[in-house]
Amino acid sequence: MKTSTRRQMLALASMSMAGSVLSPPRVRAEDKLLNEIVGFTGTMLFLDARVPALILGAVRDGQTAVFGFGETSDGSGKEPDGNTMLRIGSITKAFTGQALAGLVSQGAVKLTDRLQDRLGWPVKVPERDGRPIRLIELATHTSGLPREVERSPGPPDDPFRTLTQEAYIKGLQSDPLLFTPGSGGLYSNFAFDLLAAALASSAGKPYDQLLKEIVLDPAGMKDTVLALRDGDAARVMQGHFFDGKAMPSVRATSVMAGASSLYATANDILRWLAWHLDRFSPQGTEVRLLDHAAYVPRDGLKPVSGFDEAGHMDAMGLGWIVMAPKGSRPLILQKAGGLQGIFTYSAFAPTRGVGVFAAINQFNVGAFTAMAGTANGLIEQLAPR
Template identity: 30%
Template sequence: MKKTCALSLLVVCLIQGVHAQDIDSIVREATVPFFADGTKAGLSVGVLKNGVASTWHFGTTTRGKSSRPDNETIYEIGSITKTFTSMLLAQAVYEKKVDLNDDIRKYLKGSYPNLQYKGKPIRLVDLANLTSGLPDNLPEKMPAFKSKDKAGQLFELKKIFDVYSQSQFLKDLHLVKLTREPGLIPAHSNTAAQLMGFLLENIYKSSYTDLLKKYITGPLKMENTFVTVPAALKSRAASGYNEKGVLMPEIPKSAGSAGALSSSLMDMIKYIGHQLEEKEAQVIMAHQLRWGDPDDSGIGLNWRLKTNFDGKRKIWASGGTFGFASYSVLYPERNFAVVVLNNQNNNGSEDGLSDLAQNIYNAFYFTAEERSAEGFGFSAGVRILLDSMNKRGFEQAIVLTNELKKKDAFFKLPETELNVLGYEFLRKKEKNKALEIFKLNVYLFPESSNTYDSLGEVYEVLGNKAAAILNYKRVLELEPGNPNAAAHLKKLMNK
């Protein structure tokens, strides 16, 4: 790894000719929208460029106290843990202990005839690229909550999972019934990542914690990254809060290889710097496309992949726990990365951190004039369509798209970009424009559950209950158990 410098608040490094004062202004300006609602607790931001790290810290580690975070403050990083677990899987492949296409049952003790769908088994790669078909969490059936308050329910969940053992997990795994073929449809699954951790322990005959230390945190000298934060370092750990500022419980340690890791900003910069270099075969393996379209929405080994609007590769991961949110993104061709850690998980916090990191990147590489142009941040196809819709009307979105496709065989509209565009119009209260964009996305990607989910949401906002219900039902047909669609459908059906 290259030597880095790490400075908080006052940045004196030079990054690609940008003066330190400009860098500081870029980051501070990017954080303004994040803190705009006045509810956030603390935030740590790290920027890595050409091996040079710069850091900033805002807010507090503990509400009611003047306790600004620093480079050693420890945050829960949630699902970014899954990228660590996938690095261990890549290590096992590199050592020829496993093959990514192996049936997972090869490494499970006991018989699991249920872990296949119509003869197609779950493979190791399916655990790492989100397509296993396993439920998001085990146990699938939870006891009824006593508390009617969401915060109270999370404390009840904490108690349940604190005593949920590996043996109980494996027992419940016998009860899982797959509803679709593995390898086809990605969906968030803590179960898959937890199982991956257990399989790696079986393969190496070593604990997950020891494997992390041997292959990742030890070599990278990550001294503040733990599954369980030691008592002696608890004073460095930030407190986590929900959207109302209520203190939240710590992540249950049974989350393990799916989301139990805590880390500091400097440790995460070391980790992301190692990923950014792409020197080791294991890192390259983790960043290779395992599902989807690399130009739009691809997945590696628990890393999200796409071609950014400027043609550069973008690789990222995010995480959320009861009281924390985190986001890491790297652009290998730019030798540029951003890490953002936050100790308050508001609704949409991960998206907010993603926007913050993207705004930092945009300010580094594009002028204010370029950034203010309509359609900035979207690929050429979306910009061309926007121009056409502004001239002929958004209700012509599907017609215009078909015309543009006839004129240019290479004309392309990425699903994720259309989804982002639709939500941008929703945020600006331009509901009918959002509706037409989401309808177009369903038209172009009729087998994607997310397109129907977004269309259902805009119909719900518009007060069209019947259309919203219809679309949420379609989501559940394509992706049984989708939590967002299930929750919205339940709410609408009870009205």
């Protein structure tokens, strides 16, 4: 969709960019103000970020808009839109946290269950100072596990090949804990992959089936997958390394399901955020209450590392980073991601009916910082305190 205002801005910038409006999950009138604000914000961010492509979308009171800029792959001339598939990286962790909330709401697990009792692998899970790793520690990055499991590097065309269950078992056997579980906060992919495995074991079904039942189907998500299906590759956004070179689309291994493996579209992520924002719906009420809670305040954790790249962490939820209200900015739950040359960011204000999703297709730290700040600012514009 191109408005006269956007055409004027783009003419001034001497650039040709386009956007599209995402069909809302409900049949309602188009939110012209949302289109205007998101389109203008996306234009300015793209001009500033200087990346090959950018997607910016928002949902407000059930109505949605998404705009794409640049091209999905080098030389394609194809602009990204709401149906462009991309790796969402560590936003995957918020999906895993919601799967945990779903099983807790069903009474299938407890937040305080020991990982040892739920993992179902032939390994003794390490403890420290007599304190075991519990599911809640995995979901809040307070387990004491390192960021990554130690493993041999995979080949350039299959870099994740060595990220296997066997590598994780060996990692657990190496006494990897860096602090007593629950005493500190350290961002950990290792922990979330173990959490997904423990949830699948507890449910007695493959993790992708569990995720579909608890998270994807209730939100009406059709294009969020752990592995690409036939025909999906043609609409996948190409990532780029820090030097601007294109990165190949490589497969993930099954053990990576909890931390980083998901592909999705902006359309699907906005449907997911709309589900989270529908807080008075009788469907999924218990899951939302569990999933939106702040479980571990920053105060008292020692150390605290790996949480503040997209905004200051005040508390940890189930994969969500909780940012307390500040000035005119409302309470925000947010999660960032990065994998294979794609940086993503998802955030929503649970009491204000507003959520935002953004993605760029280059590993560019400055552009990511600008993207996250812009997304948080967009929430503040649309739903100020």
